[in-house]
Amino acid sequence: MSSTAPMVAESRALRALFALPILTLAGLMLRAFAMGEPIAPVLEKMLENSEFTWDGGSVKILKEFYGVPLLDEIFAHITVAFAQLQFFSDPKAYWHSLVFLTDFAGMYMVFLIEGYRPANKFPLVRFPLIIPLLSQLMGIGVVAPIYFFFFYVFTPAYKLTTPSLHRPGVAPCIALLPTLALAYFSSHFPSYFHPSLEARNWWNWIWQLFPVWGSFTMLVISKMISSVTKKQSTKDDSNQELVILRVTVYLLALISTATWWYTLPKIEGPISEVFMPQYFIESPQEPDECLRSILQYDYICTYSAGFLWLAYHFSDLEKAGICEVPWIRGLVVAGVVGVVVGPGSLFILIWLLREELLASQASVREPEKF
Incomplete structure (x- = not known):
């Protein structure tokens, strides 16, 4: 037992060293946050007056909502920043954030289901409340x-x-779609499309705690389904899990892709100015450009990390002999598909491909336990 422990530790150390490019993206995002200094006093003044103002007018915004002083204090500052995105005062930020947050539902789905796999015992992965709330x-x-x-x-x-170790169970898979519909989409889309800007602000307060609503809903629905269908796990369950995950991913990809194509024709000017940062060494001085730049880096760092994570896992599967990855051709195809369906859809479709490859293994020998 003792002789194998160092091997496990060394393996983790090597994997950590290999995965450092993922972690550097967090550092890039911290640099982007430093660009937000010019907009902070503008948003603070709006919050003090409980009124969001821009060239086109003004709207009353909420400073209290949950009835818990600490939560209200924290999320009052967050929701006033979201008002800058959702009130169409900056059209470029509006369209980008709509795509981003619609796409993020798919990544949130991955967070949720990965927490139900027996192998994932590390707290940040095991409890899907933590990362979305942070x-x-x-x-x-x-x-x-x-x-x-x-x-x-x-x-x-x-x-x-x-x-x-890998299978999450049928009940959590079934619970994914109703959880996302109730805890995420039900408040996300009204935050962007409600005709009343005051109502958008109200719905955004609801949406801000989607990690809490989602974790609770997922747990309750999963337990209810498990209690109704209590039985021993079988190979048929594995097939059923995959079918349910396919339906879930395809529906989420459809929503993200529809949002992607709804958005693109409405963007005025170069699309690159909406999705790609225009600043790095120098910082923007206009408040609108500050928040827009932070949003752009947020999107890039989030999905770059996700795609790198998937690439690393496919590399593991290739070493295990489960698949052969034609990396150059794969990158070209992924790039083309990403342009067509959008980054959010591409991410969950590649994740589903990983699930398909794992499910295709008819029999896998249990490894020696260290």
Whole structure:
């Protein structure tokens, strides 16, 4: 027993070293947050007056909502920043944030279901409340790279290829869609499309705590389904899980892709100015450009971390002999598909491909336990 422990520790150390590019994205996002200094006093003044103002007018905004002073204090500052995105005072930020947050539902789905796999015992992965809630406070561009880094370090190939460690169960898979519909989409879309700006602000307060609503809803629905269908796990359950995950991913990809194509024709000017940062060494001086730049880096760091994580796992599967990855052709195809369906859809479709490859293994020998 003692002789094998150093090997496990060394393996994790090597995986951590190999995965450092994921972690550097969190550092890039911290640099982006430093660009927000010019907009901070502007938003603070709006919050003091309980009124969001821009060239086109003004709207009353909420300073209290949950009835818990600490929560109200924290999220009052966050929701006034979201008002800058959702009130169409900056059209470029509006369209970008709509795509980003619609896409993020798919990544949130991955957070949720990965927490139900027996192999994933590291707290940041095991409890899907933690990372999404931290993302509301610190920015997903900071915490997503941390999540994917530790996920990779603590999930060697045998945890992926051993069915008893990898399978999440039928009940959690069934619970995904109703959880996302109730806890995420039901408040996300009204935050952007409600004709009343005051109502958008109200719905955004609801949406801000989606990690809490989502974790509770997922737990309750999963338990209810498990109690109704209580039985021993079988191979048929594995097939059923995959079918349910396919339906879930395809529906989420459809929503993200529809939002992507709804958005693109409405963007005025170069699309690159909406999705790609225009600043790095120098910082923007206009408040609108500050928040827009932070949003752009947030999107890039989040999905770059996610795609790197998937690439690392596919590399593990290739070493395990489960698949052969034509990396150059794969990158070209992924780039083309990403342009067509958008980054959010591409991410969950590649994740589903990983699930398909793992499920295609008819029999996997249980590894020796260290």
